[in-house]
Amino acid sequence: MVTIKAGxxxxxxxxxxxxxxxxxxxxxxxxxxxxxxxxxxxxSHGVARVPRYLSWQREGVVHADRKVKIVIxxxxxxxxxxxxGFGQTVxxxxxxxxxxxxRAMGLSMVALKNAGHIGRVGDWAELAxxxxxxxxxFVNASGSVLVAPFGGVERRxxxxxxxxxxxxxxxxxxxxxxxxxxxxxxxxxxxxQGGKKLPENALINLDGSMSADPHVLYGDYGPTGLRRAGxxxxxxxxxxxxxxxxxxxxxxxxxxxxxxxxxxxxxxxxFGGNGMLSFxxxxxxIDPEGVFxxxxxxxxxxxxxxxxxxxxxxxxxxGEPEHRARQQRLADGIPLPDExxxxxxxxxxxxxxxxxRIQHTAAG
Numbered sequence: 001m002v003t004i005k006a007g008x009x010x011x012x013x014x015x016x017x018x019x020x021x022x023x024x025x026x027x028x029x030x031x032x033x034x035x036x037x038x039x040x041x042x043x044s045h046g047v048a049r050v051p052r053y054l055s056w057q058r059e060g061v062v063h064a065d066r067k068v069k070i071v072i073x074x075x076x077x078x079x080x081x082x083x084x085g086f087g088q089t090v091x092x093x094x095x096x097x098x099x100x101x102x103r104a105m106g107l108s109m110v111a112l113k114n115a116g117h118i119g120r121v122g123d124w125a126e127l128a129x130x131x132x133x134x135x136x137x138f139v140n141a142s143g144s145v146l147v148a149p150f151g152g153v154e155r156r157x158x159x160x161x162x163x164x165x166x167x168x169x170x171x172x173x174x175x176x177x178x179x180x181x182x183x184x185x186x187x188x189x190x191x192x193q194g195g196k197k198l199p200e201n202a203l204i205n206l207d208g209s210m211s212a213d214p215h216v217l218y219g220d221y222g223p224t225g226l227r228r229a230g231x232x233x234x235x236x237x238x239x240x241x242x243x244x245x246x247x248x249x250x251x252x253x254x255x256x257x258x259x260x261x262x263x264x265x266x267x268x269x270x271f272g273g274n275g276m277l278s279f280x281x282x283x284x285x286i287d288p289e290g291v292f293x294x295x296x297x298x299x300x301x302x303x304x305x306x307x308x309x310x311x312x313x314x315x316x317x318x319g320e321p322e323h324r325a326r327q328q329r330l331a332d333g334i335p336l337p338d339e340x341x342x343x344x345x346x347x348x349x350x351x352x353x354x355x356x357r358i359q360h361t362a363a364g
Contacts (some may be wrong), residue, residue, distance in 0.1 A: 001332040002241045002341045004361060012033040012348065012361040013047055020349040021056055022064040022086070029088045037120040040335045041325035043195060044186025045120040048340045051347045052189075053117070062086060062116040062273070065105070073262075076101055077109040079260065082220070087118030087274060095124045098280040099131045106285025111259040112276045113292055117141075120320065122177035125165025129173035134281040137163040140256035141274050145264050146217070147181045148235035150245035153206050155235045158264040159184050160251035167283075169293050174300070180248035181236045185229065187316035188214050188236065192227055193339035223342045316340045 013031035017082040017136075018024055030053070038046035054192045067086025070078055078097050082090035094112040101108035118124070121137050128135035147157035159179040166174040179185075182202045191198050192214035203216040211234065215221075219231030238245040254277045256263035261275025275301075283292045286287040336344075348358050 001335055001337060002362065003335050004341075005328055005333045006039055008361045009047060009334060011107045011355065012344075013050060013355070015353050016050060016054070016344075016348050016351055019348075019353055020057055020064075026065050026086060026089050029092075030086060033088045033119050033123055035334070036123060038336075039326045040120065040122070040322035041290075041329075042120050042122075042184075042186075042322070043190050043336075043340075044184045046186075046334075047336070047344055048186065048190055048193065048195075049117065049119075051226060051343050054347055054351065056116065067089055068112075069099070071322060073218075076107060077111075079111045079113070081113055082115035082273070084114050085116055086275060087116040090115045091118040091124055091274075091276070092127065094276070095127050095278070097127060098135070098278055099133060102133050102280035102282045103131070108280045110276075110278045110280070112274075112278070113259040113261040115274045115276065118274045118276060120177065121161045121163040121276070122165070122175045122319070124276075125163050125175050125177065125226050126173060128280055129165045129167035129175070132167050132283070134167065134283060135163075135165045136279045137161075138251045138254040138277045139163070140252045140261065140264060141272055142256055142261050142264055143273065144185070144229070145266065146229055146236050147238055149248070150238050150242045153204055153208055153235065156264070157238065157241045157245075157248045157252060158256075159236065160248040160255070160264075162247060162251055166296065168296055168300075169292075171297075172319060172323045174296075174317050175322070176279070177318070178239075180238060180251060182242050183236060183240045184292065185217075185236065188217050189227055190337065190340065192221060193223075193343065194220060194337035195340060202237060203234050204237050206317050210237075212356055223339050224346050251329045 012036055014027040017027035017030050034047050049189040063084050066083045068090050069081040071081050074080035080094045094110050098108045098110040121139055123151055125135050140352035141158035144158040145155040149156050159181045161179050198212040198220040200212045201210045203211040216234035217229050217232040221227050239250050252263040255275045259275040259277050306315045
């Protein structure tokens with residue numbers, strides 16, 4: 001395990017993507033948001049993704065420096081084509097459109113399609129919360145068939161994230177952000193690189209047996225090579241039995257079918273991009289008396305006052321563990337499994353990042 005400070009790590013990722021042909025601004029965004037995921041404890045959506053992003057770019061399935069195309073535009077809704085740009089570039093453009101419309105009209109909806117991997121969806125809920133807006137996001141990955149529905153053993157779903165953000169004046173927002181599978185695919189990736197082990201029921205084999213072995217999803221792989229989910233015969237399980245499986249289906253239909261990205265399925269492109277259907281609400285437009293922020297504060301305090309199961313523990317709100325992880329990792333650095341760091345170093349060398357730059361990052 002190596003531990004690297006957030007700043008130098010983000011700068012190294014930036015340098016990697018500049019060498020790969022991205023503009024300095026885009027490369028900096030990619031570094032910022034990948035490291036942000038690590039800071040919040042979501043290593044599955046962090047810098048472990050660097051080799052895969054580079055592979056997609058080399059294969060021509062994701063492209064540098066795209067400006068979104070607005071396909072449909074009304075005062076309250078927009079359909080936005082990401083043109084297969086990096087998610088860290090096209091997703092914030094789509095969110096900005098939603099924020100602008102919600103500020104003007106009180107409510108907005110944005111359908112984003114053909115976006116490269118948008119990373120941690122909570123980042124986009126946090127952007128909306130910074131603007132004082134409530135947001136709800138349904139996401140799918142059209143080319144990513146990874147998850148077995150409840151009652152099945154074959155892959156039929158993407159990890160289909162769902163996210164809700166609620167702003168709180170003077171406090172970090174409440175952000176509920178999760179894959180509708182037992183684990184995100186990125187957590188399987190991290191586990192395959194020597195990181196945190198999976199729950200014993202995270203994966204399912206074709207015979208119906210449960211597993212925590214990443215080989216179920218990836219098949220055979222080396223220490224630093226790319227993992228390809230299509231090489232394994234098993235699947236990730238949907239979380240929460242029929243409830244999680246049903247929510248995943250809705251994310252596919254809304255984030256995929258309704259946006260025009262199309263729901264997950266066989267025969268789709270080998271492109272790990274996303275569709276995202278987002279709703280934005282301006283509380284000031286429907287709550288002129290200011291009941292909402294005061295009652296959020298009251299109810300959150302009441303929620304957290306419940307007696308914990310274990311003495312000395314506490315009840316946490318969504319987003320609270322991420323906020324605490326960010327504070328700790330900003331101070332102490334980001335822990336990376338040796339294999340994850342080796343894969344990043346190999347990717348940096350492959351695109352021509354100076355060796356001294358790599359060693360400087362490793363030294364902290």
